[in-house]
Amino acid sequence: MCRWLAYTGEALAPSALVLDAQHSVVAMSLNSPLGAETVNGDGFGLGWYGADAALGAQPAVFRSIEPAWHDQNLREISQAVRSPLFFAHVRAAAGPPIQQTNCHPFRHDRWLFMHNGGIAQFASIKRELVLAIDPSLYPGVQGTTDSEVLFHLALTYGLAEDPIAAVGAAIRRVEEAGHAAGVRFPMQGTIAVADGDTVWAFRYSSQGRSRTLFHSADVPTLRAMYPDAERLDAFGDHAQVVVSEPLNDLPGVFLEVPESTVAVLDREGYHHREFLAG
Amino acid sequence: MCRWLAYTGEALAPSALVLDAQHSVVAMSLNSPLGAETVNGDGFGLGWYGADAALGAQPAVFRSIEPAWHDQNLREISQAVRSPLFFAHVRAAAGPPIQQTNCHPFRHDRWLFMHNGGIAQFASIKRELVLAIDPSLYPGVQGTTDSEVLFHLALTYGLAEDPIAAVGAAIRRVEEAGHAAGVRFPMQGTIAVADGDTVWAFRYSSQGRSRTLFHSADVPTLRAMYPDAERLDAFGDHAQVVVSEPLNDLPGVFLEVPESTVAVLDREGYHHREFLAG
């Protein structure tokens, strides 16, 4: 019940997308046209890999419980850093509490994770899911959200070895627990995961009616389509984005990621394939 | 650019109006149908006179920079106290900063003050208006809002002796400064002032197109209109409210306060008269 954005490409100040876009992440925090909730004011987070960091290095995370729209620190930091891969997230809490440990993105070693959506009737199956987390990973659960539990399930099921399989196994575990508790459609949402090099973005729901997800067209194509768009000058040829909803209203710039799909953004660009379909 | 409510009558837990009404103040913080802004998430405040306090005693104020909608402390406190006269306010900041000293209501001795609206181009005339504040009152200005300056101008012009004349003089001073700076319509808004015994609620704008303001019909009339409305059981016969917009959709419960009017809520009930008209 949130909005999020993941960027990969040439190192960039996150402010270009977080603050300056027509429908920037900060703008979405106050008014999200395609969101399940129009207001996403229950905290935010920015996670970024350093422009000069060694591959595999831990990303930095800045999280706050304040609404993003007037947060001065978010403005400062998103303008002051440069990153080739960053996540931004604004939260609409399905339930309190509002606290930093419930703000996305979550981090484990070199991994970042964020989520829009939820696990239906989470309170009734939380204990079972928490028990399914590897005991060595259990102390890393710092907050109380369904999303953080989902992340730790994916870590348990081998995120570091095979991210797509691990997120798939985590979701199947959630569905199993939910179905056993009589929940018809346990899983909903879009999820982004990164290791500093690649972004995996999942769009999936048990019902097959997932939260929206879009990816950007490749920049050289956009330059050809919009030769006069000065805003494109801010971006390199390898810049690409996955995002909860289009960052602007220009036709052809943002393309929908299909249902039951995982999108992969890496050095070869964008591609996607079926995920947990059928 | 806010929403507010003032209650006077039998001592009541503020939660009845702040949390439990159909369009409670907390509900308005997230979605305000009649507001200039639909989201009022830049902090809130609750000011209340004690149920047993001596007349003239200082009211208590609880203010926070968090959005009201998920604030657990606001829930606790508005349920735990009883008050015969309280103010509640949710803020939509026209400009940052978001800080407690910019949250309404403001307090001076036994007086409370809150405001929805603004002084046009305040930055350009702020210095002049601040200079017009009585030097002995100047140290009491703790924040940076136009509203707090307006309150201190009203104090300067004799709020404690004649509230209606003092608020009128403060507004006229603002309009004088604004006009001198080339601002056509310097003043906008609705204002509530209380001394622990009486509430004065002003609706006025230089343009004659003020923010909305409503008052409740008297409770015995409402009981006759809606004999089956169990929610009315929570209120005494002298309960009355002025509020930025109706707290529910029942016809006849909330009546508009006219333009250029001051409404007075005291032990004799509700009455109003022209204010700065013509």
Place this chain on the structure above:
Amino acid sequence: MCRWLAYTGEALAPSALVLDAQHSVVAMSLNSPLGAETVNGDGFGLGWYGADAALGAQPAVFRSIEPAWHDQNLREISQAVRSPLFFAHVRAAAGPPIQQTNCHPFRHDRWLFMHNGGIAQFASIKRELVLAIDPSLYPGVQGTTDSEVLFHLALTYGLAEDPIAAVGAAIRRVEEAGHAAGVRFPMQGTIAVADGDTVWAFRYSSQGRSRTLFHSADVPTLRAMYPDAERLDAFGDHAQVVVSEPLNDLPGVFLEVPESTVAVLDREGYHHREFLAG
């Protein structure tokens, strides 16, 4: 690693002890002479039963992550309410995170709970202790502290039926888990529990070297000892306090609660007995 105070007696504004005492709880937050840590700046909490509330009614809780020493809302609220039984707590976090859900006191139905001290090597036995919580109570664990887990263990072991036995069983469970993990002295601390009518205050540590705990002498005795002490006028004859360290330096006013003891404060006054001794 905190400081706390529990009051029972005639209804009183908590400010008398939280703000106004020589070594008030707020003063202890900045400088605690007898504390394991001298600074207790990682949030605070105030829990209180209403002066007019029905027996068994749920207490109110106000908690914040700000340091207590300059918190304006704590000043306001502790002066504005009246309560015959209240808890105040200032936190020194052994480990982050600093969030409201980690601030004491904790509440369940009509019960309040707070703690000074800790469970040694909590991270290594947390999962086991959390599993020992009754599954129906598990969703009530909102934060990440050892203290909140201890409270839910006491609830699991029958706090509502026999508070002394239940807290004892919870501590024994902690010691069992700790010893199994090779921890020599698993439990440390002082604990206060209340149901709105009675306060139970425990002083216990596995090592037999517990955090300090004091109770006040009875007020009529104090009036005889200090006939000129005007501050005593604020208190009724049944006022009594248990507290981490004396609230003032007057000889004879605060008396130490012995090691391995539970102190009981009820309408008959103060008494204590051995707790988990030997």
Place this chain on the structure above:
Amino acid sequence: MCRWLAYTGEALAPSALVLDAQHSVVAMSLNSPLGAETVNGDGFGLGWYGADAALGAQPAVFRSIEPAWHDQNLREISQAVRSPLFFAHVRAAAGPPIQQTNCHPFRHDRWLFMHNGGIAQFASIKRELVLAIDPSLYPGVQGTTDSEVLFHLALTYGLAEDPIAAVGAAIRRVEEAGHAAGVRFPMQGTIAVADGDTVWAFRYSSQGRSRTLFHSADVPTLRAMYPDAERLDAFGDHAQVVVSEPLNDLPGVFLEVPESTVAVLDREGYHHREFLAG
């Protein structure tokens, strides 16, 4: 009534001094051996010029009202950025309010400013001093501290043209106002100012008994003195620091800046001269 540090030299992650030193700024926030107050828990700030920024570019500022000692965001950001010139400050508020706009450093265009100390009886002369600020600069005063007023006086008196003369004139203006109001020693403190290239650090008080101030010995000398000190490997040959108190206990590493002195740290290293002496 605070602690601060200014660094200039090879680009460095601020964490090296803010987090990792023996008596780091974060450590000083909780326990400051030489401070007028031992606890500096009323917020903090980090201001930094970018490693690749054009000369004259605006620095970034991250400020928070939380105590520095457990602030996760401060840890993240001070490790993630690199800067050739940064300021860090932890606040002990002489008076509330605790709000971001009262946290140091303050910024204007390419300038940073921070202060430890205070203006005696500020409330009584604040209005006069605020009136002495250039009206065009007046809207830039966002908070309520004496320090921010002092900064704006220095800007008024030509900080951009001659920083030493401008700070001197600002202090003389404060002393003039204070003396007229019967204050014997109006000014107290240490002040740091930077333009992105040079740091000016002032130690001055009307009484001649100023808050402590130290600067680091030059790094090549330190390497010769302490050939085995591995921590020195983190620093380049041009690294230099001015700081409220020594960052470690090694003899000879930190040298006192004399009373009534301005220290200048630029590309040629450290030098100082008399300031407002006699």
